[in-house]
Amino acid sequence: MKYQYSDSVQITPHFNSCEFRCKCGKEHEFSVSDELVQKLEQLYATLNCSKIIVTSGFRCSAHDKAVKGSGTGQHTLGNAADICCYGQDGQPISSKVVCCKAQDIGFNGIANITAAYQYTHVDVRPNGKWYGDEVHGNSTVTDDFYKYFGGEDMKGIDVSVHNGNIDWGKVKADGIDFAILRAGYGRLASQKDEKFEQNYAGAKAAGIPVGAYWYSYAMTPEEAELEADVFLSVIKGKQFEMPVYFDLEEKKQFDLGKEQVSAIMRAFLKKVENAGYFVGLYGSASSLTTHTADDIKSWYTIWLAHWVDQTNYNGAYGIWQHSEKGKVDGINGNVDMDICYKDFQTIIKGKGLNGWGKAEPTSTPAPDVPDTDVTVTIQIGKDSYKGTLKKE
Template identity: 35%
Template sequence: MKNTSQDTRERIGVRNTHNIISIIFLSLVALLALSFSVMLLIKNASLKREEEAVRSELEALNEEGYYTVTEADRLIEDAKAQTRLETTNSIKATIQSKLEAGEGTTTTIRSLFPDQMVVASSGRYYFFPILDTIAHHGFGEEDFVVGDDGFLEYVGSDESIHVKKGVDVSRFQGNIDWKTVKEQGIDFAFIRVGLRGTTEGKILTDDCFEDNIKGATENGIDVGVYFYSQAVNEKEALEEVQLILDMIEPYDVKYPVVIDIETADSDSARTNDLTSDEYEVVAKTFCDTVRSAGYKPMIYGNVKSFTLLMDAQDVDDYGIWIAYYGSPLYYPYHFDVLQFTSSGTVKGIDGNVDLDICITDY
């Protein structure tokens, strides 16, 4: 079939259209390639600037004394070693100065561990964390001064604290002139009922109990009583309590009924092998029975009693009579009565006598 001129023109038009589209497409591709190239150039330039900035910062840090990780680790270890050396030297200097000043070894060690109670026993030292779960007494060394009569006087700012003066006595004080004692301003007295022997466990009553409790009460001195316990089990604790209750029944005992728990100064003492749990059974049995009988229970002891022998927080439900001779008081927890010396003097009592202050109303 022959092509007409019209067909020829149409074919030429189609080819021209295709050519234009191809040119436009290629132009777009070229434009995209150019744009991508420009973007790469910009990105490379940006990275180069960042690299130069980082390099400049590193150079600046190096000039200012900054170090590599390895160098920093070495410097840290050197600093730790220096700190340990300085701390050791400081501790040694503190120990030396305290010992040269005449302070004992135990006192010196205690000053180095203010967050713990340090207890010395049988050539060893024991460390007990000071707990926040038990109420603290809050007294500072400046809160008490020794008065002209030898008693501690409270000079702190707590107006609710009213200190009463007292003594604790046994047959070792002999015959006491209780009228004269009262005239010295004595408010209360703890009278010993008796004791249990440390080796054989035999119960003995105090020879002067009757005279002392009668003499004190008849002269207007409030009384409490105490028993030196060497009970090793619940049965013996009940035996001691029953003796006390029988002996104090005729008298007006306003102050607590006390169990005295201390380590016995004897290698053959029957309580030497008691555990803390066993000591606590004795103390709780005694105190709970006293409370059931209508009296106020209390435990007497020293720092060792409330750390090595018993856990202070396990007997926190009872009155506490703490014995500590020194200042400041090295017992952080609350107490009701403080025995602060065994060498006090009071007119009406021959020789030395234990002096106490009470901060609880009975």
């Protein structure tokens, strides 16, 4: 389709012609492929985006050359867009994920653009394929982005007392990158998982990032708050690189219906969130679809349980529990296997959540400052530091 520079045609629900205008500075007409926009709309839905910013759409030949293109590429034909996709949390979705989904949708040209993996080029070239990673030049890098980027997803496990005594050194050596530990269940402190302390210490000693989860029996939001209190007391003083999760999966809870179940989830999640934790929800593909309100799925990170080779769950999720029958060195019997798609560690430590705290002093010197040196104590995280400040 051809458009005038001044046009503001809503092509699909989330894309307007003006987003594809040439940015050379001259207000000239341009073309945009309908197929391109239709596929971008599909991408928007598949990734559950909050927005997609088109940083470059159509380019006239002069502008294409100015941005170091050939002057005849897909952007000059109106077949291409450079985009940044944002998730429901308002954060950019990794270009690695965008490339994989763009491949599923059938874009013929796909490439990561920047070293930060935030921007993605997609096009609907009529002939041939180009799957690139401009961090590594301009050539085709793969015929399958899942394989190409897959190596970087984190492989994990989740464990409880049912997995017995675990040799965490062997687990680490077997290539496990993270572990989610059951902290306990219900609303009594005595229901702390018997192996929680042991697993926490063992995983930490082996250098495996950990998260935790709490198994719920709550039938009301009030009970869920009590569970949250116990959970918070059990994990107090510990530091988690991965999120902590609420696990609700009892049949009698689901029998309460979606509204009550969602109210129970909100009560627990809100309380733990307010206590400074990066908290999420564990759920099966079906319970997430039928028993979990949309506001919960869009605000909290999801740990999806779906024991299949390829999940068809189409909501967003950060971790996927894909099997309950994994084998890992150092663990007797079957173990739950997980894949993590998000760099939670960076987010959690960056925000000082999950017990990490901000590296800022929380106490100040005594108000009466003497005329000499002063001795001060400051608190960083759970450690305190004492030292002398010299008077200038």
